[in-house]
Amino acid sequence: MENLFAITPLTKEFLTHLNQDEFFKRIEQAIKHINGDDALVVTPYVDHNDPLEGLLRSQDQPVKTLKVSGPLAQKSTIGRYGYLDNQTRLVVDVGSVLGEQTLTNIAKTPLMASSRGVGELLKQAVTSKTKKITFVNLENIASDLGMGVLQELGATFYSKTYSTVAISGGKLSSIYSISFEDMDKKWLDYEYEFITLIPKNETLTGENGIAFKNAKLTGATPELAKALNYEFESFSKTMEQMSDHQLAELPHVTCGNGFPIAFSLFFSQVKIENQSHLYQKIIQHLLDQKIDYYMVYAPYVHFRQELAKKNQKVLIFGDLANYPHLLPNELMLPIDFDFLIQEKKYELMVSLLEMSLKLMKTES
Numbered sequence: 001m002e003n004l005f006a007i008t009p010l011t012k013e014f015l016t017h018l019n020q021d022e023f024f025k026r027i028e029q030a031i032k033h034i035n036g037d038d039a040l041v042v043t044p045y046v047d048h049n050d051p052l053e054g055l056l057r058s059q060d061q062p063v064k065t066l067k068v069s070g071p072l073a074q075k076s077t078i079g080r081y082g083y084l085d086n087q088t089r090l091v092v093d094v095g096s097v098l099g100e101q102t103l104t105n106i107a108k109t110p111l112m113a114s115s116r117g118v119g120e121l122l123k124q125a126v127t128s129k130t131k132k133i134t135f136v137n138l139e140n141i142a143s144d145l146g147m148g149v150l151q152e153l154g155a156t157f158y159s160k161t162y163s164t165v166a167i168s169g170g171k172l173s174s175i176y177s178i179s180f181e182d183m184d185k186k187w188l189d190y191e192y193e194f195i196t197l198i199p200k201n202e203t204l205t206g207e208n209g210i211a212f213k214n215a216k217l218t219g220a221t222p223e224l225a226k227a228l229n230y231e232f233e234s235f236s237k238t239m240e241q242m243s244d245h246q247l248a249e250l251p252h253v254t255c256g257n258g259f260p261i262a263f264s265l266f267f268s269q270v271k272i273e274n275q276s277h278l279y280q281k282i283i284q285h286l287l288d289q290k291i292d293y294y295m296v297y298a299p300y301v302h303f304r305q306e307l308a309k310k311n312q313k314v315l316i317f318g319d320l321a322n323y324p325h326l327l328p329n330e331l332m333l334p335i336d337f338d339f340l341i342q343e344k345k346y347e348l349m350v351s352l353l354e355m356s357l358k359l360m361k362t363e364s
Contacts (some may be wrong), residue, residue, distance in 0.1 A: 002037040003361075006286065007295040009042060009057060009304065027295065030353035034361075041291070044282050050138040051195060051275065052093040056082040071113035071142045072104040076299075078101045079121040087129040094118060095139035100217055103141065108219025110228060111170030113142040115259065116168040132191040136275075138256025141218045141233075142167030143228050145235065146262030154183030155266075168219075168237025170227065175236035177242070180266070182319060186351065189267040194208055194260045198274050202254040204261075205232045210254050217257065232258070239265060276302065287312075295333075295362055304330070315360050331360055 007027060008258060010020050016327055028040045029294050053063055061082050070077035080093040095101075097117040103108050122133065127136045142148060143178075148167045151157060156179040157165040159279040165174045203209050211220065213230035221230055236247040247253060250264045283306050298318035307314050316326065317333040328330055333356050 001202075002035055003039075003292040004287075004290070005031055005038060005040045005295060005357075006291040007040060008297045008300050009044075010297060024252050026350055030350045030357060033350070033356055034357055037198075040285060041289075042236070043286055048175070052091055052096075054079055055084060055091055055134070055136065057106075059084050066121050068097055069114075069117040071115075071117070072103065072107070072109065073097055073114065073116065075103065075107075077117065079117065080260075081121060081125050083127075084134075085132075085201055087127055089132045090122075090125055090127075090130050091134045091136060092103050092118065092121060092125070093137045094256060095137035096133050097121060098259075099137070099139040100141055104241060105219055108141060110141070110143050110218040110220045110224055110232065112168045113218070114144050114148035114151075114168045114349075115140065115142040116145055116148035116152040119130065119149040122149070122153065126186075126190075130190065132193060134193040134195060135256075135259070135262045136195045138194065138196045138259055138281050140257040142171065142259075143214075143218055143220075143231075143257060145232070145258040146260060147172065147175075150178075150262050151264065155180050166341050170231060172231040175235060175238055188267060190267075191271070192260075192263045194255060194263075194270075194272045195275050195278060196252075196255045196272065197276060198252055198272075199254050204253050204258065205229055210257055212357055213254075228296050245281060280302070281307075293357075296320045296330075315356055331356065 009026065010023065010036055024040065024042065031038045031040055044054075056063055056158045061084060063080055063082050066079045066081070067076050068079045071076075080090050080096040083089065084091060101140055124132070130234060140342050144167050147157070151167045157167055157175050158177045158179070159165050159174045160176045165171050202213050205211070205301075206229070209229050209232065211232060214220075214224070215225045219229075228240045239245055240246055245265055247261065250261060253261060253264075255272060260270065260272060279302055282325075283303055287306070287310060289313050294307055294312055294314045296307070296314050296316055300317055304314065304316075304327060312330050314327075315333055333353075
């Protein structure tokens with residue numbers, strides 16, 4: 001083998017008229033025509049804006065959907081999830097249930113929003129094989145610190161007068177005690193993993209607290225942000241008295257607008273993984289393979305930046321409109337693949353590919 005080429009997988013937004021296998025077949029055809037000893041490998045599906053699909057594609061698993069409650073119980077949404085590792089690992093896209101797209105700005109009511117929809121999804125999606133639950137895309141407009149999930153799973157929240165509390169962002173200060181008597185004990189046995197980008201310079205409460213930092217996301221006015229901050233402060237004091245946990249000391253307490261807090265408080269097997277570190281591990285594995293040339297889909301921004309640090313020659317394809325301009329080590333593939341595919345001009349596509357590949361080799 002003379003040269004090893006690596007290409008990143010595609011997303012459904014890129015190709016609508018040709019499947020990925022056929023696309024890669026054309027790429028390989030161009031590579032082999034230049035030099036029959038060259039080879040093509042496909043990288044893992046990483047560093048893109050859909051971590052659920054990325055993880056599932058790594059094991060050729062499909063994205064599944066369920067209709068569940070959105071942040072406001074009266075409005076449903078479509079939750080996304082899937083399975084890995086022979087169905088022992090359930091992966092849940094939190095943002096599909098609690099993300100900004102689930103409500104219009106005018107409909108956002110941060111004191112009433114709840115994360116219960118994620119609990120609904122969990123109850124329907126776990127199987128007898130499930131051992132680990134991974135949460136990705138933690139975009140979350142519900143400011144109930146994940147307590148709505150626990151309530152949906154069977155936890156009962158009581159006020160000082162021992163009346164039950166229906167959990168929402170504006171009810172955290174009403175919690176006086178919690179009973180897990182009606183919760184299925186299986187929820188205590190799972191491993192819980194949160195894969196997210198770790199926010200910087202955020203605290204649970206105070207001026208840099210998530211009530212203020214996430215106000216645009218949750219739809220909180222300055223007055224409502226103050227009210228939410230009070231809810232978090234009151235809840236923190238209650239939990240410290242109830243469980244001896246200092247909420248501010250929990251790892252990455254502000255991730256996902258506080259979504260992992262409920263799990264960190266009451267479940268023993270909880271891990272928070274920095275999404276960028278996860279990508280870094282996969283990228284480093286690729287860099288260790290001594291690949292000669294890369295063909296990278298434009299949205300793989302972090303991957304592109306890492307390749308630039310190594311001064312690897314990269315051929316970029318896809319639309320750059322919403323992504324960084326070409327880096328010094330990159331060449332843009334001068335092809336509108338979608339147009340060529342629609343017109344069935346496959347030979348022209350291969351010829352243009354060959355021209356670009358030869359240029360990339362020449363410049364290296």
